[in-house]
Structure formats: structure tokens, C-alpha cells
Amino acid sequence: MDLFEAIRTRRSHRTFERREVEPEKIGAILDAAHWAPSPANSQPWEFILVTGEKSRRRLYELSEQAKKTGRVEVRGFSYVRPLPQGVAEESGEDVALRQYSLAFLKNVPVIIGVVGLPVSPTQQRGQETYDSYKYSCGAVIENILLAATALGLGSLWFTLFNQQLLRQFLGVDPSKHLVALVCIGYPAISAPDPGRLPLETKVRRLEI
Numbered sequence: 001m002d003l004f005e006a007i008r009t010r011r012s013h014r015t016f017e018r019r020e021v022e023p024e025k026i027g028a029i030l031d032a033a034h035w036a037p038s039p040a041n042s043q044p045w046e047f048i049l050v051t052g053e054k055s056r057r058r059l060y061e062l063s064e065q066a067k068k069t070g071r072v073e074v075r076g077f078s079y080v081r082p083l084p085q086g087v088a089e090e091s092g093e094d095v096a097l098r099q100y101s102l103a104f105l106k107n108v109p110v111i112i113g114v115v116g117l118p119v120s121p122t123q124q125r126g127q128e129t130y131d132s133y134k135y136s137c138g139a140v141i142e143n144i145l146l147a148a149t150a151l152g153l154g155s156l157w158f159t160l161f162n163q164q165l166l167r168q169f170l171g172v173d174p175s176k177h178l179v180a181l182v183c184i185g186y187p188a189i190s191a192p193d194p195g196r197l198p199l200e201t202k203v204r205r206l207e208i
């Protein structure tokens, strides 16, 4: 698949088949992830490959817990499409959060935990930490999503989890930061296209 086609056809999938993902595909996706750019090639990331029924169920339970308390990793936007007309919005984000079902987590064949390293292995200087890992992990995650798309897989950038709870479960050291869980599997249905705002509303030209 051409890169531009992968970019344009990638969608966030939240319904997966139970079918296993071939290990070669998982390997190719991790390799694509690891080729992301980073400041001074510091490669401030690690991956946790989560598969298996028990881990899926536990991730589901812990995410439900995070959803109930609202203590989630990334806030400030709704994960669901706008409410149908006539349905009153009580309090924005909380309502959206309640309506958002996490049941799909029990079905995801592969979940890649992307862990950021505030002190990267190649930049170790005393206790100094850097937040550049966040940008690098963003690039890592996009590589994962695009590679999955190119391999005929569906994926989801997932952040509705509580950092402390998941650190404990996944064994992530407190000096590191679980940036996202990326869900990967064969899509059970085609994901809705949420569209984009007109490009011209996002571009400002400076011609001097």
C-alpha cells in the first residue's frame, strides 16, 4: 500500500475480530515503530507487547475503573461522535466518557504499550530529565498506526487509562511514562470516517 493511501485510509478501530495477528506482522509493526525520529537519535521509548485473555480482561477492568473516576491519561476531548440531535449535553466530557464503551478491549488481539523514557539511554546525564520523549513517542505511535494499516490491520491510539494503575499492572518503572496503549487487530467492521475540517481553515500562508 502506498504511504498516502495508508495515511488517508487509517481509521481508529474499536471493534476487532478475535483472529490472531501473525507474529511477522507484529514484528514488522514494532520495527516500523522503532524507526521513528527522536532528538539526537536518543530513541526514548520502550514497548510492552500485551497479548492473551487474562491481560486483556485486566486492562479492560482497569480502564473501566479509570473511566469511572475520570482519572485518565489524556483529557479534554470526547472519544465519541457528537450526541444525536435533541439529546441534551449534561456536562460535556463526563457524558461522553460515560457513553463510551470499553468492551472492545476484551477482544483486542494485540496491545502495544508505548513507554516514554524521560532520561533516555543515550542521553543519561545525572538526574536530568527531558520531555522530548513525548514528541518521539507521538512519531512512534503514528508509525505503528500506519504500518498496521498497510498490513491490513485496524488500530487504535488508546489513552483512557490511569497511569498509576497501569504502571503497576504492566510493571513500568516510576521513572518512565506509559504514553499510550495501541490496540491492533483485524477490524470486525469498517470504522466510521469522522472527516476533517476544511484544510484551508488550518493553513496560513506567509509569502514575503
Ligand SMILES: Cc1cc2nc3c(=O)[nH]c(=O)nc-3n(C[C@H](O)[C@H](O)[C@H](O)COP(=O)(O)O)c2cc1C
Residues within 6 Å of the ligand: 010, 011, 012, 013, 014, 074, 078, 079, 156, 157, 158, 159, 160, 191, 192, 193, 194
Ligand atoms: C493523543 C490521542 C489519544 C487518543 N485516545 C483515545 C482513546 O483513549 N480512546 C479512543 O477511542 N480513541 C482515542 N484516540 C483516537 C481519536 O479519538 C481519533 O484519532 C479521532 O477521533 C479521529 O478519528 P480517526 O483516527 O478515525 O481519524 C486518541 C487519539 C490521540 C491522538
